[in-house]
Amino acid sequence: MPKDGGIGASSKRREDVRFLTGRGRYTDDINLNNQTYAWFLRSEVAHGTINAIDTSAAEAMDGVVKVFTARDFEGVGGVPCGWQVTDRFGNPMKEPKHPVLAEGKVRHVGDPIAVVVAESEAQARDAAEAIAVDITELPAVMDMKAALADGATKVHDDLDDNLCYDWGFVEENREAVDAAIAEAAHVTTLELTNNRLVANPMEPRVAVGDFNPGTEDYTLYTTSQNPHVIRLLMGAFVLGIPEHKLRVIAPDVGGGFGSKIYHYAEEAFVTFASAQVRRPVKWTSTRSEAFISDAHGRDHVTKIELAMDADHNFTALRCDTYANMGAYLSTFAPSIPTWLHGTLLAGNYRTPLIYTNVKAVFTTTTPVDAYRGAGRPEATFQLERVIDKAARELGVDPAELRRKNFIKPEEFPYQTPVAVVYDTGNYHATLDKGLEMAGVDTFEARCAESAANGKLRGLGIAHFIEACGIAPSNLVGQLGARAGLYESATVRVNATGSISVMTGSHSHGQGHETAFPQVVAEMLGIDEGMVEVVHGDTANTPMGMGTYGSRSIAVGGSAMVRATEKIINKAKKIAAHLLEASEADIELADGQFSVAGTDKSVAWGDVTLAAYVPHNYPLEDIEPGLEETAFYDPSNFTYPSGAYICEVEVDPDTGKVEVLGFTAADDFGNVINPMIVEGQVHGGVAQGIGQALLENCAYDENGQLLSGSYMDYTMPRADDLPMFEVDHSCITPCTHNPLGVKGCGEAGAIGSPPAVVNAVIDALHRGGHTHVTHIDMPLTPSRVWAAINGQ
Amino acid sequence: MHNFEFVKPGTVAEAAAALTGEEAQALGGGQTLLPTMKQRLAAPETLVSLNGIAEMKGVCSNDAGEICVGGGTPHAVVSRETASSYPALSKLAGMIGDPAVRNRGTIGGSLANNDPAACYPAGVLGSGATIVTNTREIAADDYFQGMFTTALEEGEILTEVRFPVPEKADWQKFLQPASRFSLVGVFVAKFADGVRVAVTGASEDGVFRWSEAEAALSADFSAGAIAGLSVPADGMISDLHGTGAYRASLVKTLTSRAVSGA
Incomplete structure (x- = not known):
């Protein structure tokens, strides 16, 4: 018999009801009072030197609030890279600057050159067409082997060549492998290409920046698989905003497939620009833009x-x-x-x-x-x-x-x-x-x-x-990751026994809102409908690393298990007090705490109520409330x-x-x-x-x-x-x-x-x-x- | 999309008058024009919709036994209405795009645009149809003049297409996998006085008749009759989805299948 709930049950995806009936709340559904719209003018050539950008005609057009170019980003950091690879000679990879808006050169079709912020998207787009950009086209650098040849045109003029790194693994095996191949009875050789792909999630990227002049807080709404990572990268490396002044919200997200892991220039732009124009700034990618600007x-x-x-x-x-x-x-x-x-x-x-x-x-x-x-x-x-x-x-x-x-x-x-x-x-x-x-x-x-x-x-x-x-954070740290890769969960048991699980994992199609409650409900022996998952907002979830690399149930789920174990331990203490029994004798099954070997029991809801209405409660031993957080770092x-x-x-x-x-x-x-x-x-x-x-x-x-x-x-x-x-x-x-x-x-x-x-x-x-x-x-x-x- | 004026006349005469305006553009089902405008690659000042003209809609037959399709008739209607009278044409219309496209896109719009990978040009040329406009009649052989180029004059409205019905015919479409236009499409029609073979999607000059195959098939209407023929790759479209040599090969393969399928 298939189970009808808990671990191993094919519970129907509860989130699908809102997705399939048009009731999801995606980033593009978010419209703020007094909002402005950004339109990116992007390079139409693969490679070129920017001689001049004339924005004067655009600035004079109806509805234009401000036109931005790289000049407005002086003193602002570039978009950072989160992983440093060390090459086989022990040197760090080449890490050229990635400016928010192109500085001096454009390096691919779609590289953003200027942005118009206007009262409407149509006005922003009209004005962007009026920006005059004088570019001297340079040869495109396309074939990788040719790009490494002597004298090849350089993508980044400040680097020696087009090589980011030359990595060997396992470097100590190099000669032994060569020898084994030379001695082999048979060697099969294959040359192949793994074709370049575009992720094409159903929902294109969207970002809304909202600076609050009263509190000087920033909020970024964005189509991200990992809002905490965006807060860290953009706050610390690009815009210099400390975490407590920056909130990143990734609401319902319509697919990512990896392409929404990364911190993108458009996110930094709308956040920065909203402080400049003192109004919310919204950008919604067209599908055409997605093809040339999504990784x-x-x-x-x-x-x-x-x-x-x-x-x-x-x-x-x-x-x-x-x-x-x-x-x-x-x-x-x-x-x-x-x-x-x-x-x-x-x-x-x-x-x-x-x-x-x-x-x-x-x-x-x-x-x-x-x-x-x-x-x-x-x-x-x-x-x-x-x-x-x-x-x-x-x-x-x-x-x-x-x-x-x-x-x-x-x-x-x-x-x-x-x-x-x-x-x-x-x-x-x-x-x-x-x-x-x-x-x-x-x-x-x-x-x-x-x-x-x-x-x-x-x-x-x-x-x-x-x-x-x-x-494992310690391992990836040795390998060059500039972040830890643990995950977090807060299990908040409410007074009546319902549960909110705040997770650092992010669901953008994976079904976390259904699967995660199955785990918690199974552990507590309660109905999974009593458990709700909260995710996607740095203001109400613990610092987590997000969802990619098939990590959510293995790492995020494990954090949730650890937090729920803490809940059970504390709840048992409360139950022992209510049942006037020893904590060691308390058993939890089917949502009931019972004293082993007796018919004495107390229900889950009675214990949770006692935690928040601690009239009869072991206040000298434990605190009121029933909320636990765990961080899980896999081994x-x-x-x-x-x-x-x-x-x-x-x-x-x-x-x-x-x-x-x-x-x-x-x-x-x-x-x-x-x-x-x-x-x-x-x-x-x-x-x-x-x-x-x-x-x-x-x-x-x-x-x-x-x-x-x-x-x-x-x-x-x-x-x-x-x-x-x-x-x-x-x-x-x-x-x-x-x-x-x-x-x-x-x-x-x-x-x-x-x-x-x-x-x-x-x-x-x-x-x-x-x-x-x-x-x-x-x-x-x-x-x-x-x-x-x-x- | 830039702003434009929109008019929706009720007669061909009114539409013709509206099209004399500065930067006016006729709008059929909008399956090509509207995406182009959204990308800001076209910016007409006035769109003259032909969708309100009752005399340009529907399928009937005339005394000569021809099937007459109004220029404003959507593909889905053509497919439905010709299912028994001209099955090959019905098949062609029923394989264009998807249901949404087939319910909006019109035969007149497709023929006026003359996309080199569109389906209708092959059906019209392969049938030896007559293009009727508000001012004249044009034989299919004179109408198609290369990629996106036709005999239509500025402001001339394609009001009807008259298809003679062949003894046998078939349409073979090999899909361009992304757009699902014809990577190559071949329309073969056998009439009492000879066979016509029209090819779309393949040539840099747009839809064309494969005259060697027509001659061979007119003498012997069997797939074997063209076994010894080949289509030169010169002048064939070469792009991401297929080389000229590949398209040339498909022309022969699809012609053979159309003969067998007719």
């Missing part, structure tokens, strides 16, 4: 080599990656191709020696940062593609080659050669489960059916590991894993790929709400199939974005996707957090791209097109046709 994702160019002995045991792995940073360093950009990528290269395998070199490169493109999975999809893609290629070269079953090299269930905890220690996992179990669900034993018959229709059917397998539940990452199996049909005449089946057999550890988990996997897989087949953020050689709207950027649609087969019954609970959970938000986007590409390559080989060893994503009809036809 992009991925964009790696990689060569990977997998060495094996004569028995097909993996002996070494080497990869060289060029990672595009774009024009400036976005908040977490430097960490993505390094610590969130290099540490995942062991995958599910016992490869003893691993070395990766990453060169991060500045180009005249929109900054690149984390996008659903962030580094881990890139690691998984190259690894699972090269293993598939190796299996084909060796003539062995790709599932068998994986099984042979899997870390065995009895080997956990497992120390990988790339720093991380996997606590638990059972990769054989998930792979077996996935293959069974996908009906692999009857695949050949389906293959024959396709062939009879002139189509090529293929089956692709990928197995992934991810490190999430980010992250390790969590390591979800899973087998993803994709079945495709290729039309060899047109190159069109149709995904006919997709199976995801995941180990997420314990699951709080299976329905929400399933939804997370569906969304992740849809994005992964999008990356594999459809989505491509493409620039031309002049730095113009070719896919700057939905006319050219292909978002996955329902009819691009099959029905998904999803399972998470293979459970090896996490050993180091109290819920035994691992996190599920990014898995789908991590595991699916290689499964899809492996399936297409399989289909082509079955159709006799054995010369095709790889096609770069997205596998559009045009690219697949070209590969088949050797073009």
Whole structure:
């Protein structure tokens, strides 16, 4: 019987009622009295020197309150980077200034040059068109390898070149890896591109700055995944506003996928400008602006080599990656191709020696940062593609080659050669489960059916590991993070027994308002409807780090458990007093405190009332009230894993790929709400199939974005996707957090791209097109046709 | 979007008069013009809506047996009304955009704009239809004059399209995955006096007739008849979604499928 509440129940997402009936309150729904509107004038060229900006005509136009340029930001800090990577020679990365508004140069299409603040958005936009900007265009810097060549045009004139860092990991293994590859019985090499993506959350970014001249307090309403992080970065590094004078509110947020983690220039602008004009300032991104100003994702160019002995045991792995940073360093950009990528290269395998070199490169493109999975999809893609290629070269079953090299269930905890220690996992179990669900034993018959229709059917397998539940603060501090990565929760029990949970996690589609109460209700034995989650406002939630990296239930949920444990401890003291019993004898079950071995009990509500009406209360021992806060800092990452199996049909005449089946057999550890988990996997897989087949953020050689709207950027649609087969019954609970959970938000986007590409390559080989060893994503009809036809 | 005047005349004559004004622009279903205006890439001073003109709406047939579609008829209506009388045309209209587009966008708007990837130009050219305006009749072969270019004069209003009904026909559309316009679309129609093959989405010169295929298919209306033909990649559109060589290949593949499907 499925549970009807608490941990493990598929409770319906209570927040969906307001989202689906138009009653959500998003940032753009916030309109303040006497509000003004900002319109950003953005660079139309990728690279250029700003000779002059003439704002005089704009300033004279109807409704214009003030026109801002970089001159207004003298003395104001740049947009900071939150992670400092140290290169393989021990030097810090290059960290060029990222001004709020362009200073002297523009460095990508969309770089903001000036802003008009006016009485209406239309007036602001009209005036922005009247600003005359004299720019001398410079050559665009687009190709990463060319950008590192001697004499290449520099994106940042004050740097020696376009190299942000040259990172090696594990640097001590470098020579041993080279030697192992030289000695190997077989080496499989693959060169590939991990395509640049645009996150495209349904809600574009919005920011409203509100300076209160009376109190000199600032409030920023913003579409953020982590309001406390924005308060810290913007307050401390850009505008110099102390935390107690700055409140950041991220209300309902319509999706983020990573792109709303970062502190953006527009947030700093509206906050700063509201003090300048002494009125609220609102900016709402258009979809066109989102394409050129939201941080992009991925964009790696990689060569990977997998060495094996004569028995097909993996002996070494080497990869060289060029990672595009774009024009400036976005908040977490430097960490993505390094610590969130290099540490995942062991995958599910016992490869003893691993070395990766990453060169991060500045180009005249929109900054690149984390996008659903962030580094881990890139690691998984190259690894699972090269293993598939190796299996084909060796003539062995790709599932068998994986099984042979899997870390065995009895080997956990497992120390990988790339720093991380996997606590638990059972990769054989998930792979077996996935293959069974996908009906692999009857695949050949389906293959024959396709062939009879002139189509090529293929089956692709990928197995992934991810490190999430980010992250142990002491560890990430050593790796260059400029923030801790704990999470917080305050559990406030009200007098009548209802509960408000104030969390530093932030829900922007994940279903926290449903799943978090399930945990608290389970612990207390009360109805989950009595528990409400409060999030997204720095004024009424404890300092927390927000939601990304599949961390909310693993880290935020654990903080909530710790706070609830404190509540239970105190409530037991109160109950013992009310029951005139020893605290040690008090048991809590089904919302009743009882004395062990007796029929004496007191209800949850009586205890909570006593806490706030302490007439009969142990005031000499404990304080009135029932409210506890906990901060939880994990001791390790969590390591979800899973087998993803994709079945495709290729039309060899047109190159069109149709995904006919997709199976995801995941180990997420314990699951709080299976329905929400399933939804997370569906969304992740849809994005992964999008990356594999459809989505491509493409620039031309002049730095113009070719896919700057939905006319050219292909978002996955329902009819691009099959029905998904999803399972998470293979459970090896996490050993180091109290819920035994691992996190599920990014898995789908991590595991699916290689499964899809492996399936297409399989289909082509079955159709006799054995010369095709790889096609770069997205596998559009045009690219697949070209590969088949050797073009 | 910049400010503009909006007029909605009730007759073709009134619309023609309104279009003589300075910077006046006819508005059909607005599926191209309105997004362009929102992006501030077009800023007409007066929009003359053709949506209030009853004489430009609907589908009927004439004494010559032609299907007559009013210029202001939305795609959804064309698709519905021609389902039994001209199934290939119905199929074409029913595959344009999504339901919202098909209920707003009009045949006249599509043909006046002549987007190189639009569907209707292939159906009209492939059918050898006649374009009727407020001043004259124009044969399809004379009407399409390259990307976004037609025989329409300034202020001339496309009031009707007359389709002769072929013995057999089919429409094959290969989607540009993002916009879902035709990456390539081929309309094949077999008439008593020959076969017409019209191709959209592929050429830098807009919709065109593939005359070699027409000759081969007029002699032998089977997919095998064009097996030995190929379309040169020169002059084909090359972009993010496909090279000229790819589009050229699709022309042949889709023509073959249209012949089989007719």
